[in-house]
Amino acid sequence: MARLTGGDPSLLRRINSAVVLHALRATDCATLTEVSRVTGLSRPTVEGVVEGLIEAGLVVETAAGEGTARRQGRPARRFRFRAEAGHLLGLEIGVHRVAALLADLDGRVIGAEAADADETVDADERLERLDAAVSRLLDRAGVPRGSLRAVGVGTPGIVEADGTVRLGTALPGWTGLGLGELLGRRFKCPVLVENDANAAVVAEHWKGAARETDDVVFVLAGLSPGAGSLIGGRLHRGYGGAAGEIGALHLLGREATPETLLSTTDEPLHPLDEQAVAEVFAQAREGDKRALAAMDRFIRRLVHDVAALVLALDPELVVIGGWAAGLDGVLEPLRRELARYCLRPPKVALSHLGEAAVATGAVRLALDHVEEQLFAVEGTVTTRR
């Protein structure tokens, strides 16, 4: 904070701006008197701050106020936060597809786009398809790239603080990829890269199955399984960003990998062949005995992974996503086994957000970044102009 106190506008003015912006954002629109009452600031102070926010493009006087003004003489002017003053992207880079969500500064999603990208697609091509999806999305919404304030990205693998993928075995060419830098060249705003399961747990906490708790583990079931957790509402990344990388548990149990468990023949599935997995799931739904047996093996394995996470972390809630989000049959055995093995079994729920979890979490990470900027040093917006 020290560097803020010396200059002009003062730290106080910045704090007041953040407080007023926060109050306006919490409501549809408000009068200066209402903002003054909510914030405890004097009316002249609120008026000065709101003028600055209007200049910065973050607040606008509402048309409703203007409309009634003509008829009734001089009603109070009303103002609202301009959620459309900037935009956010939430990107998902997955093993079988890439996806993008576009949101306004309230985090409201205003568009979505996706493209296939199976396990044979290399890193360059995967990022090309993602970029093409983003371009289509922005074009359709009529939002210029310059309006983007932050981009969140969810990807498999262990991600360094600078957005480099330290280790990513689920995607070809992923280990060592400077994902943050590569995407940073395509956008003129901050790009925040996060592990996919971490992004998903943030999403379920924001809009999904974990809204009511701050201590939650999200399990992204799949051929390359992972987990993300919030402890006291904060993302637990681990010392080296590898927390929740539970794929190795399959090996540890000296039992089989998902691709062996889920095979209905003597040959394991291809390690990244999601399509083959979908077929096994479909066969199981039709009552195929070999497929049902494969599902049973897979669920037993999932229960084991989840139990290990629960014993280590002791969350209030476990949310199951990825493949398993579509598995009606997974919750009951999971609850039964957790009750048997855990001293304090957590609640268990399926993902509410399903396929959208990772990209939604990426939006939230972008929004967190922008909110930090708006509410911490909002004053710089007005002085930079």
Added chain:
Amino acid sequence: MARLTGGDPSLLRRINSAVVLHALRATDCATLTEVSRVTGLSRPTVEGVVEGLIEAGLVVETAAGEGTARRQGRPARRFRFRAEAGHLLGLEIGVHRVAALLADLDGRVIGAEAADADETVDADERLERLDAAVSRLLDRAGVPRGSLRAVGVGTPGIVEADGTVRLGTALPGWTGLGLGELLGRRFKCPVLVENDANAAVVAEHWKGAARETDDVVFVLAGLSPGAGSLIGGRLHRGYGGAAGEIGALHLLGREATPETLLSTTDEPLHPLDEQAVAEVFAQAREGDKRALAAMDRFIRRLVHDVAALVLALDPELVVIGGWAAGLDGVLEPLRRELARYCLRPPKVALSHLGEAAVATGAVRLALDHVEEQLFAVEGTVTTRR
């Protein structure tokens, strides 16, 4: 903080007291001028604060200062923190013994005492033996019970915030025991009850193998295994206090319990028979083949437990304690297997504190409590007199 600002002495005086006390504690002894320089407080302010601390019994003018005063006219007076102004106890309640450490207000251990209490000893008798050990310890050190400022306790089981044992299968009569309340009756000061593995990880971080890291998992290997972890230097208890209760992993893997793995006959050991385990360890050291095979099975199992914790939490360091602290052979297989299964293998070390880990951690928990009191609301000490 609000309730502090209204009264007298002022909040400022309390803060100054805490700052001065902190400065004096960090050195052997210091002059008023030195304290003034270190704290940035004026000399008259420091002088006033030090007088208050002397009245409260927390600071004393050193004899050295007085001694030189006579010879050399008027040298600067020197003052020191009175670490002997109060005392702390760190208690361990174990499956085969109870133990107590006595420390001064600097956390320096000035006495230790222990007593056997095997798995047949009930809760009342176990607490009696602990109390008798404490009495012997205090008598020998010449410290009255009234001098105790806080008592830390490490116990197996899941411990509630009020010190009740929610679940404790390792000791007879332990589940549901109001341990905090029972011990509170025997002491006139705050009693802080903590899970034993949690206490141990605090101890290794304070004085042991984990001094250099804030992200560490401590594994208390034993017939009733457990783990404690620090995340960013803070104890991770989990939502319901059950984090690290990894005993159930043995069942989950559908492999055997430690008592089966460690048996050298076809019959498993008694679940809580530590003596039998010690014999197997001794036989293994003498080269007995069946004992060596049992050790090998046990180490494989331990590796599995540790790997599950590492995958979930991603610590910088794993410290192995409990039985395994005495096992030379445990580190190499552990490092090898973690490197094989973990995407980012942590460092691995044996406990430095060994058998003293739990009681030492209990001392630290008591010291944390006292420091919070001294440094947060120190002023109340002077106003209460």
